[in-house]
Amino acid sequence: MSRARSLDARGEESADPVAAQAREVLRAYERIAPVYDVLDGLYEWSWKRRLRAELFAHALPGRLLDVGVGTGCNMPFYPPGSEVVGIDASPAMLARARARARRLGLRVELRQMNLLELAFPDGSFDTVVATFVLLCLPDALQLPALRELARVTRPGGRILLLDYHRSSRTAVRWWMRLLSAWLRWAFAARFDPTTEQHLADAGLEPLVRAHRMGDGVTLLVLAPGARERDGGS
Numbered sequence: 001m002s003r004a005r006s007l008d009a010r011g012e013e014s015a016d017p018v019a020a021q022a023r024e025v026l027r028a029y030e031r032i033a034p035v036y037d038v039l040d041g042l043y044e045w046s047w048k049r050r051l052r053a054e055l056f057a058h059a060l061p062g063r064l065l066d067v068g069v070g071t072g073c074n075m076p077f078y079p080p081g082s083e084v085v086g087i088d089a090s091p092a093m094l095a096r097a098r099a100r101a102r103r104l105g106l107r108v109e110l111r112q113m114n115l116l117e118l119a120f121p122d123g124s125f126d127t128v129v130a131t132f133v134l135l136c137l138p139d140a141l142q143l144p145a146l147r148e149l150a151r152v153t154r155p156g157g158r159i160l161l162l163d164y165h166r167s168s169r170t171a172v173r174w175w176m177r178l179l180s181a182w183l184r185w186a187f188a189a190r191f192d193p194t195t196e197q198h199l200a201d202a203g204l205e206p207l208v209r210a211h212r213m214g215d216g217v218t219l220l221v222l223a224p225g226a227r228e229r230d231g232g233s
């Protein structure tokens with residue numbers, strides 16, 4: 001694993017990939033939050049809303065955790081009557097999510113938290129959602145993230161993921177290559193998260209695995225509780 005460098009509590013450099021990812025995300029999203037919805041608006045209205053609706057059709061009634069809630073783009077799709085908690089690393093993104101919840105008249109508990117260290121007991125949620133979030137994580141943190149999402153999902157619950165996917169189509173691949181430096185700088189993100197390689201190790205069974213947008217986006221509905229494979233760290 002390539003160990004990212006970060007500063008520890010005493011300000012000394014340490015090799016802690018969780019802290020390094022948190023710092024990078026915080027830097028990017030505190031900067032981009034004021035213009036996030038404008039920048040993403042074209043994508044949001046031309047295709048993301050359609051895929052959010054498709055994803056949330058798989059949500060179960062009850063308690064729902066929106067991981068990396070961002071500015072709250074998923075809010076219009078929360079199942080009516082569900083009890084929702086949204087967490088994010090970035091206070092500036094959470095402030096916008098709070099304003100959106102107010103506008104939509106929704107009661108959503110919003111908390112600053114790292115998705116790799118969720119402050120919830122095991123099995124707290126019926127549905128755990130992460131849309132365009134795991135793309136912010138390096139390879140080494142994909143499995144720990146999936147395990148943490150699985151931990152807070154109740155047995156029989158669902159994990160719903162939407163993320164970019166390295167397309168097999170040449171035109172889409174070129175488009176992704178062209179925009180990847182911008183995605184990295186602006187959103188601390190990548191087009192080729194390796195999430196899918198770690199599902200079995202995290203004990204997650206895919207109930208739905210669908211490619212969308214010319215296979216540039218993956219939609220996953222996962223059931224926790226399959227026996228975790230040994231060997232993943």
Ligand SMILES: C[S@@+](CC[C@H](N)C(=O)[O-])C[C@H]1O[C@@H](n2cnc3c(N)ncnc32)[C@H](O)[C@@H]1O
Nearest residue numbers: 029068069070073088089090093114115131136
């Ligand atoms: C591209 S935005 C997506 C926001 C929203 N889910 C959506 O679909 O529009 C990624 C969000 O994930 C959050 N994020 C990234 N890594 C995180 C982490 N380790 N813990 C908590 N939030 C994180 C970022 O702060 C940002 O708000």
